[in-house]
Amino acid sequence: MSQAGPIPDSRHVKPGDSWQTYKRLLAYVKPFWLAFSLAVVGNIIYAAASTGMAAAMEYVIAAIENPTQQNRVLLTGLIVGVFAFRGAGTFMSQYFISYVGRQVINALRGDVFNRLMTLPSRYFDDNAAGRLVSKLTFNVEQVAEASTSAITITLREGLTIIGLLGFMVYTNWKLTLVFLAVGPLIGAVVSYASKRFRKISQRIQGSMGDITHVASESISGYRVVRTFGGEGYEKARFQKVNDKNLKQSLKMASTQAISVPVIQLLVAVAIAALVWTMLAPEIRGEMTTGQLVAFITAAATMAKPIRQVTSVHAKIQKGVAAAYDVFETIDEAPEQDPGTYAPDRVEGKIEFNRVSFRYRDQLDDVLKEISVTIPEGQSVALVGRSGSGKSTLVSLLPRFYEYNSGDILIDGHSLKDFSLKALRAQIALVTQNVVLFNDTIAANIAYGALRDCSREEIREAAAKAHALEFIDRMPDGLDSKIGDNGVMLSGGQRQRLAIARALLKDAPILILDEATSALDTESERNIQQALETVMQGRTTLVIAHRLSTIEKADRILVMDNGRIVESGNHSELLASNGAYAQLHQMQFSEQS
Template identity: 55%
Template sequence: MQVYLRLLKYVKQYWSAFLLSVVGFVIYAGSQTASAKWLEAFVDSVGSGQLDNRGILALSVLGIFFVRGLGTFLGNYGLSYVARHVVHNLRCDLFRHLMLLPSSYYHQNSSGELLAKLTYNVEQVTGAATNALKVAIREGFTVIGLFGYMLYLNWKLTLLFLVVGPVVGVVVGIAARRMRGISRNVQQSVGDITSSASEAIKGYQVVRIFGATELETDRFIKVSQQNRRQVMKMVVTQSVATPFVQMMVAGVIALMTFLAMEPDLIKEMSTGQFIAFISAAALMAKPVRSLTEISSMIQSGLAASESVFEVVDTAPEKDNGTFAPDRVEGALVFRNMSFRYEADAKLALDNINLDIKSGETVALVGKSGSGKSTLAGLLPRFYDVTEGEILLDDHNIQDYKLANLRSQIALVNQQVILFNGTIADNIAYGAMAGCSREKIEAAAEAAHVAEFVRHLPEGLDTMVGENGVLLSGGQRQRIAIARAILKDAPILILDEATSALDTESERHIQDALENVMQGRTTLVIAHRLSTIESADRILVMDSGRIIEQGNHAELLQKGGVYANLHSLQFSEAAVVTETEQMTGQEPEQ
């Protein structure tokens, strides 16, 4: 009931359209009762020989159907208006909240499951919020009208209908409980279908090159089969309950027919009233059946509502800070800072103590899983520290307003995310959408985007496709760098920012980045040590700890982990260069 009442709040704000639909359905229900009354008048007129009434009776048919059509239009339009607004508002609320949820939520829930909630589940909600109300109001008023008319004709026979009421309620209740559970399973299976299809479609190249076409097809068939089974369980439950209720109603009508032909009862009713009574009883069968079927709509909608509200009720990112400077200097201090992703997991970062001066370039190196990206990800508060604190300009980053903190940081990471728009749109993305064309072009020039854009027919207005599928990896990386350049933030995070570039492009980008990094606090995460030799300080990380630090020359002189890594990479680079010279091949792109 709490879920349903919460759902009806979305309907409440459109009360005028909802009231219009109620009026329409009342008109529709009245026309059904008027049909039974017309039948009474018709039979009595024929039986009594009052044939002069034929004109009025003929016009009455047209009038009844006109009124019924008007009521149907008003009811359907009004409720459809409400339904689509409910879907729109609920979907927007869900999406708006998804944009505020912490990173951990996205790690624990697949994108396919979340997309299913945004699409399928929200549509199912309308079943409980509007479609069920439509049937309940339209058929409910129809039953009330016909029942009232039957009471007027013969109250003794009409009371037989009250006998079957409690039995119908028990049957519908049992079916409702089962359908709620099945509906949850159906919605889960839709999420599995979306997730399976999304992964296979996005990774189609990997699927084909590793011969996994049949594997992915079988996986999709399996989840689709599960969805089919769950839907059929719901169909079976509904298909058993509805005929059972219909048979009970039919039994009452049969008994009523038998008793109505009792000579003593017939004397109390005219022929027209008798036929109208039986007709009204027969007309009640369809609305009663429809009323029993709304249970499945309500249960599906409530299960979907619980799923949607579960997301909406998930606590968003903590944003209790009030400090919001226009622009920070960029001095960073990590003080006794530790972090773990989950409460019972091992520390991903262990007792980090680090001072970074404003404008300093600090490089983080180390093997995969050493904590480099985790450390950088704590600055924009994608996660909050477990122990200790991080200070930005002597203020704990928890004290900053979240939006303000992130406005001070530009990020270029290894997994470049582009959106389905033009190159210019992707450079001037988000809060930078209003930037002038000149600034966009300047950023494109600085990041060497202009180098390949000038060969495209539409230039900066070329569409990039979904996630930049129409561009090469190096081109996507340069666009991401141009985006960071345009933002002109005092703190810059480069997480493998040149990993997708060929040797020549990397040289140009390094030159551009060195200009961009001037006067900015920069964290550079790199595997290729040749890209960070000019950094003010290099931190070598292992198992979440800083095990060495110093500039390039100092660390080489120490002869420690960094020196070994550098020696190994230098040897590999020499072998590659020698091989290229011997074979006469161009450097690999």
């Protein structure tokens, strides 16, 4: 039926296609056009003041040569005034461009995060969590930092150059031409340096992701690392990515460091040539000393803006590389959700109709033509060897993955006809890996759409899951905080919270994947009783290794290598003396 369709072409923007990326970034700036315009005004003020400073040299010299009382006052006023004017420009340009930058970071981050919330399971299988976090933190930050400083430099220094050049041409155009002759040389150096920046900065981003990835893995898995003596291995692994980052950052630094003095030297040569030419009488013409000094000041003042403007390209490239990466995430195709069928509450009849599934096209089928019908309200247990496809089978129900062929129907409606939201509202799921949030126990039980549940309902669910016995012993009861992913709880306690969460949801379809595996026999028996009451009137799929927990199921499906090989209730299956009887025999002998 539906193969995973082709991914939308919007994500095939080549890194070289920078223009596309600029335009998208601009769209993020658009809402803040007012602040942006203020920044532009600030930059104009700054550039005008810088040009004014050079031009003022003429009057400074004149005043020095003719130090009347009036000239003294004028000169002092001029110095303070020009700096104050430029200071106002600096403030405006810096503050408002930062304002725009922070707003863009905020919006971009929000967009990336919101997109992450809609991406299919497959995406998270393919991308390590550390890498994704680094996208949200490092890359997004870099986009705004690089582009705002690029904008500031382009505007401020670009305008300053224009102002100064204008002043120079106005004073003596022949001299200006000499000064400009060196321009193309500078340009050549710049384009070489910026090409290298672009390559290197793209790689540096990758290695930053590696660092967070390796670090977060060893940090969250510190116990395994310590007990299995993995410190050496982790250190070596970290050192490798850390060194790679060092090497690349140094390369970047060296390119940057070399490009600055080379460009400065070129500017110095230009000024030297200028001074030399200037002193030729046919060029100097009628220029006064004051005008000459002002001209040289203007030419010298230009060194810094030129240097900055030439480094702006690298900055832009850095920003574009980061933006490209961020946009790539935003452009990832979200979960397909074309269905519109949204019943309030389904009856719970589930049909698998020759369903086949593979995780990746190049891999083998994990589920092979599964056909089974589960009437509403029935409890079905899935058993079978590890890796036989039990968890995979149940993960198709909330459409975490799209099956490759066949169809799954609930109450006779294909899963594909349901809207994802409505479909998932019908299913309460306790998975093998319990996920808890760093919040109170109550908030963890009444999570997400359940947050409006009353205190009594939460307590009741906790009681049914036999969680109250340990919750009431905690200092703040239901309001106790449980730490990062519930580190302050035992494995069994975590499972009981997960069960309470599922019970509170009160969905017509309940899926328990090894939900009681971490419990001792007594707690398990207690919960078992509770679950039996809960299972009434609900379709339940239970996956368990311990066969004792599933003997009472209406039906047991035995899975092997992606197929259902046996089906029947406990006594039937024992009587038929097949795979189930064998499993049972083995566990029985283990226990005795």
